Each structure stands twice: as structure tokens, then as C-alpha cells.
Amino acid sequence: MSNNNTSNILLQLLLFFLGSGAELDDGGELQTLLTIKRDWGSPAALSSWKVRNSSSFSHCNWAGIGCRNGQVTSLSFHNFQIANLIPASICSLKNLKYLDLSFNNLTGEFPTALYSCSALQFLDLSNNEFTGKLPEHVDKLSLGMQHLNLSSNSFIGDLPSAIGRFSKLKSLVLDSNNFNGTYQGAAIGGLVELEMLTLAYNPFKASLIPNEFGKLTKLTYLWLS
16 A cells, blocks of 8 residues: 555544544533433423434524534523522533523522533522522632622522632622621622622621722622612
8 A cells, every 4th residue: 555545544534533523522512411401300491402413513502502613602591490409410511601590490509519610601590599608618610700690589698708709700699688697898899890789688787888899990780779
């Protein structure tokens, strides 16, 4: 066999394996989504999550899925009537930046399973039935977080000072809970990228508006009633 023929065969094999790798990556995310559906108890809102054909990235057309360059970057499950605990398998989607679980029936304490979603920038858990205290180590969420909405739940206690470690936060929405401790004004005052802050409708311990809020020069919306 000539050197040219050998080179051509090797090149074809290389291209084949590279192509196979792309398909495996695609199939990997598809299988991850099917695992999420199963771990969540196969809710009715995800009934469209089925393998119907062999076309690449077909899962990007499933309900609630958003993709960029064929990779899942967002899950938007607003008002999907999901009730079970948030499965840890969600964080197997390594490019997941946007997660909206608002207006569902999610219960239990703050979902620490989301600590492994390392790329997350937007998290909306509002209008659910979460209870208990926010964990002291809430900063184990992605520190790239820009939008955090925990409003309209039943969280209690103090707001942990670790909230001040989300230096890229643009919106922090905590209104309409049962927070009955302190709200860590100095920590919040260090979030200098904040554009929106809501602490309203919580029985926080009485205190003066902290001087540190004066550092929030990008703030355009502040709700403290």
C-alpha cells in the first residue's frame, strides 16, 4: 500500500472518529435530559421529551429547552406544575446558564443540588413553596450569578452574609418571604453591580437603612416596603 493511500485512510478514520465524538456529545446531552425527566418523576409538562428521530440536537426543540451552538444553555420551566425535588442531574448540563423554575409547586429547603451548576448566571425559584433558612454556604452557587430571584416562598431566618460574595449580581429579589432575622446590609452594600434589590414583605428585624446601600450606585429599582 502506498504512503498516500495510507495517509488517506488514516485521515478518513480520524474524521470518522471526530464525527462520532460529536454525535456522542450530542447524545450525551440528550441522555442527560432524559435522566432529568426520569429523576423528576416524568411530569406531564415534559411529556414532549421523547426521541422521535435521529437528527442532531433534536432535543433543542423540546419544551423548555434553549440551546446555543447545539449545547443546552437554558431550562425555562415557568408554571410547568412541577412538584418533586430538583434533581442533581440538572447540573450535568455543563453549559447551563439560565434556569427558571418559577411558579411551580417545588417544596423543601433551598436546593443545594444546584451548587454543582458551575456556569449558572440566572436562577429564578420564585413563587414556589420552599421553606427553612438559606444555607450559610449559599455562595457555593456559581459566583458568576447575575440574577437571583427567591421571592414568594417561605424562607425564614437571617439572610446569610455569604450573599455578598456574588460580586456580579445585577438583581437580588428576596421579597415576599418570611425572613425574620437580619438582612446583612453591609454584605448587600458590597454588591456594587446591583441594579435591582427587593427586600419587601419580610418581617426582618428592625434596623436603619445601612449606609453601605449608598455604594449601590447602579441601582434603578429598590423595594423595601
